[in-house]
Amino acid sequence: MASNEETPRRGRGRPPGNRRDEILRAALEVFAESGFNGASLATVAERVGLTQQGLLHYFPSKQQLLVAMLDKRDELDRQPQRFSPEELVNVVQRNAERPGIVQVYTVLSAESVTENHPAREHFAARFADVRQRFAAILREKYGDHLPGGVSADEGATLLVAVMDGLQLQWLHAPDEIDMPDSVAAMLRLMTGDSVLSGE
Amino acid sequence: MASNEETPRRGRGRPPGNRRDEILRAALEVFAESGFNGASLATVAERVGLTQQGLLHYFPSKQQLLVAMLDKRDELDRQPQRFSPEELVNVVQRNAERPGIVQVYTVLSAESVTENHPAREHFAARFADVRQRFAAILREKYGDHLPGGVSADEGATLLVAVMDGLQLQWLHAPDEIDMPDSVAAMLRLMTGDSVLSGE
DNA sequence: GTCTATACGTAGATAGAC
DNA sequence: GTCTATCTACGTATAGAC
Structure with a gap:
């Protein structure tokens, strides 16, 4: 060598x-x-x-x-370019192969709502940021009113919620929860696009 | 008195x-x-x-x-009778008025995925149970295939995920997140029912 | 740059008095 | 049933030697 x-x-x-x-x-x-x-x-x-x-x-x-x-992770996680809804499923798929990272975020983001937690601000800001980014992505492709019948903002909030909630369930029961599948299903519900690795 | x-x-x-x-x-x-x-x-x-x-x-x-x-809470939370999707929004509305209870569940359910946590089994069992209950409720009203295009089981998983994820976001930003509204939107996406306190 | 020693606080739990 | 006293363990952090 x-x-x-x-x-x-x-x-x-x-x-x-x-x-x-x-x-x-x-x-x-x-x-x-x-x-x-x-x-x-x-x-x-x-x-x-x-x-x-x-x-x-x-x-x-x-x-x-x-x-x-946390700062280091943020740096590494920063997506270089905007990704499409389809690519979001890939991101989730990748996460499913890195339980450690999923677990830090799940544990710390919840722990940080406790009193005087040093990461409180960090996660509050992060959530606000991700919501905005997701809303922009959805709006770009579908406009302000998604095919499924909710606004881009509401859709972003729901999408973030689903992803975090799925991670929590997955950590408790890795064999019962298929995160990429479920996220794809969620996207289909919101966008009506069946292109999304579903049926 | x-x-x-x-x-x-x-x-x-x-x-x-x-x-x-x-x-x-x-x-x-x-x-x-x-x-x-x-x-x-x-x-x-x-x-x-x-x-x-x-x-x-x-x-x-x-x-x-x-x-x-936790046992005490479970006892108190036990819903006497099955509730319909519509009533679920009421449950969420009630939760939004009890931040303390929402916060214990959010914090402990996430903390419990850490090593040797005494509540690990408790929450794993609880999640499995709630998924089953939600699936039964959805199946009873809509059959195995929901109008939105997902199965009752997948719908239940997504519904649980959305509720937990919304709680987390809400605890970080109570003024920006409207849990009942968002849950109602989610139910509309899955069931197509616009009866649900939405537009 | 990494260690030893140590100060200092806090936490869970036991034993036993009242 | 509730307290005082106490043990033990651990955790963060500082000071200073090498």
């Missing part, structure tokens, strides 16, 4: 790749498994071979670790 | 009404505000004028307090 010149291994045998990124990946896992309240810094640290105090060198508090993790 | 003979006030000036029930009410509040992990027994105890140790006399552990609280 000719990766020698690309990984200078400056400090010690460390495989570079920003320690911070490793930590954020571990944090995602741990927050998914235990929520923010249930998670401990020591557990996150352990997964990257650090002590709790070593971790605090990179992120000076648990809160800041959470925020950094 | 002639409530004297009904409240013997045996022990002391205590307003009877099972201490256990008071505790369960307080537990619901506190779990709603902080989730299970975030809540402390002391906070619950304080609200009913007890110390943490006094509370443990009635419920020997935090877990058992949670379970007892």
